[in-house]
Amino acid sequence: MADTSAPARPARQAVRTVVSRVDRISPHVLRVVLGGPDLEGFPAGAFTDHYVKLLFPAPGAPYGPDFDPAEVRATLPRAQWPRTRTYTVRAWDPVRTELTIDVVQHGDSGLAGPWAAAARPGDVLRLLGPGGAYAPDPSADWHLLVGDASVLPAIAASLRRIPAGVPVHVVAEVPDATEQQELESPGELTTTWVHRGEAGALPPAEEPLVVAVRGLDFPGGRVHAFVHGEAVAVRELRRHLLADRGLSRQDVSISGYWKRTLDEDGWQSSKAAWNAEVESDVDQATGPPRGRVGYASVGSDADPGPHDPRATRSTSHS
Numbered sequence: 001m002a003d004t005s006a007p008a009r010p011a012r013q014a015v016r017t018v019v020s021r022v023d024r025i026s027p028h029v030l031r032v033v034l035g036g037p038d039l040e041g042f043p044a045g046a047f048t049d050h051y052v053k054l055l056f057p058a059p060g061a062p063y064g065p066d067f068d069p070a071e072v073r074a075t076l077p078r079a080q081w082p083r084t085r086t087y088t089v090r091a092w093d094p095v096r097t098e099l100t101i102d103v104v105q106h107g108d109s110g111l112a113g114p115w116a117a118a119a120r121p122g123d124v125l126r127l128l129g130p131g132g133a134y135a136p137d138p139s140a141d142w143h144l145l146v147g148d149a150s151v152l153p154a155i156a157a158s159l160r161r162i163p164a165g166v167p168v169h170v171v172a173e174v175p176d177a178t179e180q181q182e183l184e185s186p187g188e189l190t191t192t193w194v195h196r197g198e199a200g201a202l203p204p205a206e207e208p209l210v211v212a213v214r215g216l217d218f219p220g221g222r223v224h225a226f227v228h229g230e231a232v233a234v235r236e237l238r239r240h241l242l243a244d245r246g247l248s249r250q251d252v253s254i255s256g257y258w259k260r261t262l263d264e265d266g267w268q269s270s271k272a273a274w275n276a277e278v279e280s281d282v283d284q285a286t287g288p289p290r291g292r293v294g295y296a297s298v299g300s301d302a303d304p305g306p307h308d309p310r311a312t313r314s315t316s317h318s
Contacts, residue, residue, distance in 0.1 A: 047132030090153035141221025162187030231256025
């Protein structure tokens with residue numbers, strides 16, 4: 001008997017995709033390429049931080065991966081509705097109708113990581129989307145792209161849209177050098193890799209990504225910044241960029257993709273309250289906003305890891 005305790009919103013049309021191939025691009029990242037006729041006319045649009053919501057059957061649900069979300073919502077209790085995990089689109093090829101996502105593995109935990117590790121060509125995956133809100137401003141004097149491993153797909157996609165010769169600085173946090181990825185851009189690219197090790201929660205000001213950004217020498221001119229990743233680190237970076245550096249809110253796309261200690265279900269249920277607290281932080285330091293900074297909706301499959309405060313940095317230029 002269906003759960004009628006709360007009205008259900010109409011189900012959005014889910015796209016049926018089929019796994020084309022799965023490649024391991026680093027020790028903890030799997031690249032999944034999806035195809036299928038339902039991707040014809042996929043509305044990629046102008047944004048470079050596109051995300052899609054992957055749909056997985058609920059544990060113990062009486063249906064497999066090739067399900068009709070509308071039928072499930074209409075006939076089954078809420079506890080058996082599909083689980084969603086949100087991932088940024090690494091690449092979209094409209095000619096081959098192939099959608100690429102990168103999945104960071106966290107051992108055997110989570111939904112998407114174990115699924116990607118077991119995925120084989122021909123497997124069906126339903127998804128919703130895309131969403132998105134950011135693209136590099138071609139009129140900016142330079143660009144700053146900051147994030148952890150969950151943000152690298154959006155950073156890579158955004159780098160391809162930086163105008164030729166325009167400076168762009170990437171600050172990217174990964175566990176160690178084996179997780180670094182090749183990044184390319186028509187712009188004048190500088191990449192700073194921050195190695196976090198297996199560190200768990202740290203005081204916000206000691207987060208390696210925060211320390212790295214605080215240590216940057218900003219060039220002159222107007223910067224367009226894209227800063228996303230773990231919510232606590234991003235909150236500290238938001239305060240730093242808007243209050244300490246004096247960036248305009250209109251020149252910043254910044255929000256938490258995920259929060260340490262929470263899976264995506266927990267993060268999404270608490271995100272609105274968290275964002276309100278974050279807004280209040282900066283309002284107190286800079287005054288009421290004339291416009292709100294955009295919030296993305298990308299989450300993470302991550303579970304908290306063991307505490308290890310060691311972190312190293314390396315810088316590369318290309």
